[in-house]
Amino acid sequence: MAFSSSLWSSLFLPNPNKTNRSPTFSPANRKLSTAFAIPPLSTATAADVSGAIDGTTIAVVSGGFVAGLTALLSLTDPEKRRREQAEEVGGGDKEVVKEYFNNSGFQRWKKIYGDTDDVNRVQRDIRLGHSKTVxxxxxMLKDEGSLKGVTVCDAGCGTGSLSIPLAKEGAIVCASDISAAMVAEAEKQAKEQLVSSENGVSSLMPKFVVSDLESxxxxxxxxxxxDVLIHYPQNKADGMIAHLTSLAEKRLILSFAPKTFYYDALKRVGELFPGPSKATRAYLHSEGDIERALRKVGWTIKKRGLTTTQFYFSRLIEAVPM
Known part of the structure; x- marks a missing residue:
């Protein structure tokens, strides 16, 4: 959707290129290739995985398991399940995500975004990846100089993991999320963490707003x-990218779950196992499609990077007007 912004959206997938769990990030202006081999399921326990899966996560499975289940994909009907989910809350994708992140999803992601020890191995790994993306x-923002007085819209602020550090740097922040619960938590965290002056930089309280991206x-x-585009199919993502660039005078920083043959197949297999808390759709996007959407509105990618852990995978780009 345009929807949640709150979410941790980038797909939490096993990263076959890693032999450890440290995040990686590519240098600016350098594209990383994505060639994958599938790791064994034994890298995480079944309890860890089942405890972390929800609407924006994917089942963690071994390569042989993926191959063995590929033939079953044509027999599944994830769209039917998604329609049923939408009917339960009386709407489409946006209503499903809003309902989820105001209720059970809020409790789950508040814990993952926070610093509590009450998380399993997968959730802790996702927390690490998300923190690295932030x-x-x-x-990227600081590379261009001081942020004091710079106006920033944090579209999809979640619990304030980026908005609060921006405010500490002196930025003037407008933070929005579709989830009222997420916005309330972000505002609470900001009041606890922000002080009138830190390291000589005045911190202004961000303006917190409950809003979907379209509004x-x-x-x-x-x-x-x-990590919001995961809730948009590509045709809607194009329009959302155009809308976000219309709000930006100088640059847009965007992250998304990249679409590759491997991850697309794994996502489809994951839909065979919906799980009790799986409540939202998950859309992957190819970097080429994102770049074309930007060029259509006169913008181009200036920097690009990649954040990966064992269960988290996110492409990060900085776009500027051409």
Whole structure:
């Protein structure tokens, strides 16, 4: 959807290229190739995986298991299940995501985004990956100089993991999320963490707004949208990218779950195992499609990077007007 912004959206998938769990990030302006081999399921226990899976995660399976189940994909009807989910809340994707992140999803992701020890191995790995994406996005912003007085729209702020550090750097932040529960938590965290002055930099309280992405307006030096496009099919993602660029004067920082043959197949297999809390769709996007959508509105990619852990995989780009 345009929807949640709150989410941790990038797909939490096993990263076959890693032999450890440390996140990686590519240097600016350098594209990484994506050639994959599938790791064994034994890298995480069944309890770990089942405890972490929800609407934006994918089943963790071995290569042989993927191959053995591929033939079953044509017999499944994930669209039917998704329609049933939408009917339960009386709407489409947006309503499903809004309902989820205001209720059971809020409790799950508040825990993952937070610092509690009450998380399993997979959730802890996802937390690590998400934190690295936030760190890399913040570094992209700081690469151009001081953020003091810079206006930033954090579209899909979740619990404030980026909005609060931006405010500490002196940025003037408008933070939005479709989930009222997420916005309330972000505002609570901001009040606890922000002080009048830190390291000589005045911190202004972000303006927190409950809103879906389509309803955002105004003009900002920079718009940041991390891990939200996972709720948009490509045709809607094109329109959302156009809308976000219309709000940005200088740059757009965007992250998304990249679509490759391997991850697309794994996602489809994951839909064979919906699980009790799986409540939202998950859309992958090819980097080429994102780049074409940007070029259509006169923008181009200036920097690009990749954040990976064992169960988290996210492409991060910085786009600017051509």
């Amino acid at each position: 760190e890399n996005a913040l570094q 955002l307006d105004g003009k900002y030096d920079t718009v940041v949208c991390l």
